Amino acid sequence: MNDFYLAPGSPMDDSDYIVTATALSGKVRALAIRSTKLVQEALRIHKTSPVATAALGRFLTGTLFLADTLKGEGDSLTANIRSDGPLQGMTAVADSHGNVRGYCLEPVVETTYHRPGKLNVGAAVGSGKLTVVKDFGLKEPYVGQVELVSGEIAEDFTYYLASSEQTPSIVSLGVGIDSEGVTCAGGFMVQLLPGADEETISYLENRVSGGFPDVTFLLTEGMNPEKILDMFLGDKDICFLDGRKVAYKCNCSRERMERNLMAIGKKDLTELSEDPKGIDLECHFCDQRYHFSQEDVKALITEE
Numbered sequence: 001m002n003d004f005y006l007a008p009g010s011p012m013d014d015s016d017y018i019v020t021a022t023a024l025s026g027k028v029r030a031l032a033i034r035s036t037k038l039v040q041e042a043l044r045i046h047k048t049s050p051v052a053t054a055a056l057g058r059f060l061t062g063t064l065f066l067a068d069t070l071k072g073e074g075d076s077l078t079a080n081i082r083s084d085g086p087l088q089g090m091t092a093v094a095d096s097h098g099n100v101r102g103y104c105l106e107p108v109v110e111t112t113y114h115r116p117g118k119l120n121v122g123a124a125v126g127s128g129k130l131t132v133v134k135d136f137g138l139k140e141p142y143v144g145q146v147e148l149v150s151g152e153i154a155e156d157f158t159y160y161l162a163s164s165e166q167t168p169s170i171v172s173l174g175v176g177i178d179s180e181g182v183t184c185a186g187g188f189m190v191q192l193l194p195g196a197d198e199e200t201i202s203y204l205e206n207r208v209s210g211g212f213p214d215v216t217f218l219l220t221e222g223m224n225p226e227k228i229l230d231m232f233l234g235d236k237d238i239c240f241l242d243g244r245k246v247a248y249k250c251n252c253s254r255e256r257m258e259r260n261l262m263a264i265g266k267k268d269l270t271e272l273s274e275d276p277k278g279i280d281l282e283c284h285f286c287d288q289r290y291h292f293s294q295e296d297v298k299a300l301i302t303e304e
């Protein structure tokens with residue numbers, strides 16, 4: 001796979017990364033991600049069943065696309081789906097350094113197929129809402145919400161971008177799964193920049209409707225994110241800006257868990273402190289357990 005062009009900053013090894021580019025005479029912004037390892041990590045942590053792995057993998061990858069515009073050190077983007085399918089919903093959080101973490105509300109659900117080999121993610125997700133919160137530290141957070149279009153995730157992100165951020169976009173996401181686990185994961189996103197003309201729009205529409213292969217197929221063939229954008233856009237003057245690593249990373253800590261405990265209020269905390277066994281808290285994102293002894297809990301009450 002290293003036979004393909006690598007943008008400045010793209011890793012030489014098989015690490016996950018995101019690459020950004022502009023193309024078609026500066027009329028589009030394009031991004032592509034290889035997220036195989038981070039989806040494997042999500043599967044390892046959450047022990048998701050195949051259709052849940054595909055849904056969560058697409059969701060984590062799509063969230064990284066949305067978070068690519070974050071600039072500030074402490075900025076974060078949270079994407080939430082709450083839906084009526086067996087999965088019930090998913091949460092993903094990405095920061096401005098390419099780290100993402102997430103979980104499904106119901107990680108083990110029955111796997112159904114559109115056709116042999118094609119997981120029916122939409123049926124597992126069902127109908128509901130996608131909410132995106134961009135948190136810029138002290139400034140007011142930006143909140144956008146849309147109804148899910150199909151629950152297939154890529155279409156839902158596309159609709160969100162068009163209606164909530166007024167950015168016409170093409171989003172393609174894919175997770176390859178076999179009996180051993182995740183074989184590949186990734187996606188690409190192409191966005192029209194202000195001033196894009198009808199010609200550019202119809203060119204891109206034709207690329208989409210012209211039977212461009214699934215991103216999982218391209219990744220399985222060993223293509224890297226640069227090559228996928230190159231093929232999709234078909235523009236020899238494509239300008240790659242940079243490549244950056246992305247990863248599954250949780251930022252939980254004992255201090256953070258203490259703050260969560262203190263946030264429940266003195267009355268509830270006092271009730272919890274009556275248990276001589278103390279309490280165990282588990283992080284949703286990485287399953288790390290934190291034990292607080294009865295003494296620890298009592299100490300938090302006086303600290304408050």
Ligand SMILES: [Zn+2]
Binds near residue numbers: 252284
């Ligand atoms: Zn954690």
